[in-house]
Amino acid sequence: MHHNRFDSHRLCIAPMLDWTDRHARFFLRLISPHARLYTEMVTSNAIIHGDAERHLAFDHREKPLALQLGGSQPEQLYRACRIAGNYPYDEINLNVGCPSDRVQSGRFGACLMADPALVADCVKAMQQGSDCPITVKCRIGIDEQDDMAFLQQFIETVSQSGCNTFIIHARKAWLSGLSPKENREIPPLHYHRVYAIKQHFPALNIVINGGITDARQSLAHLAHCDGVMIGREAYQNPYHLCQQEALLFGNNHCPGRRQIADAMLPYIEQQLQAGARLHHITRHMLGLFAGQPGGKAFRRYLSQHAHRADAGPDTLLQALALVHDSSSL
Secondary structure (H helix, E strand, O other): OOOOOOHHHOEEEOOOOOOOOHHHHHHHHHHOOOOEEEEEEEEHHHHHHOOHHHHHOOOHHHOOEEEEEEOOOHHHHHHHHHHHOOOOOOEEEEEEOOOOOEOOOOEOHHHHHHOHHHHHHHHHHHHHHOOOOEEEEEEEEEOOEOOHHHHHHHHHHHHOOOOOEEEEEEEEEOOOOOOHHHHOOOOOOOHHHHHHHHHHOOOOEEEEEOOOOOHHHHHHHHOOOOEEEEOHHHHHOHHHHHHHHHHHHOOOOOOOHHHHHHHHHHHHHHHHHOOOOHHHHHHHHOOOOOOOOOHHHHHHHHHHHOOOOOOOHHHHHHHHOOOOOHHHO
């Protein structure tokens, strides 16, 4: 149907802090077999000095899966990649896009765009520490450094390290004055700049991110880029990924919403036995019936009951009883 040597990233689900944990990814994978999923950002420090298993473990059914790292010290990123090598990730991505100014020790995220040579060194160290492809997620600019020349110079320098995949959020980041949430909404989107990068660097795999909410938009972007990355829409309205699957991959076998919820039940059993709480899993499912009759009641029931200590699969079944789902008839 489509032929592109960069098909690996045709559809990606963005790394989202406090959101794309392993439960969310297991759930999203049931809806979208083809999407490349990303972990929440994990700092190199957390992996080296923290509970690596808690940060890095995942279910093999989540693959293809990328680990996103935050950090700015090549030696630490190297060590984090060595540890991550014990887990079968398909890619390790360096966060050069998060608008947070600093986390614990040292700079990471969007402020690194001001130092492309350091980013290139980070990428090289990560390549030495890992057999996975190393990729970079960035913005189109930061603060007043916000023109095509700045972005081009950044991509040029970092790609010389051997990085050939760039995920570009088509907004700049303000490093002070805006919260991370405001930085996702207030700076205007400039999609054409990402298209221009692909034109200027045709050999690179360029993925566009920011404000994409439906599959027709994705197709329009794919005329100019190699891939699209979906953020908020993937959790506010996860079932829309069926349309993405149909239009981007010709996959018309999307399970019904109810089927997806049913497929979560054995996973929920298994995770509760391993010590998870129901709410940790079902919070990712709240938008499953968005726009459907009973969808609000489903959401409300889970929000009110799933956090109780004794909540189990029955709680989900009771919520499902409130829904009239046309997609599974």
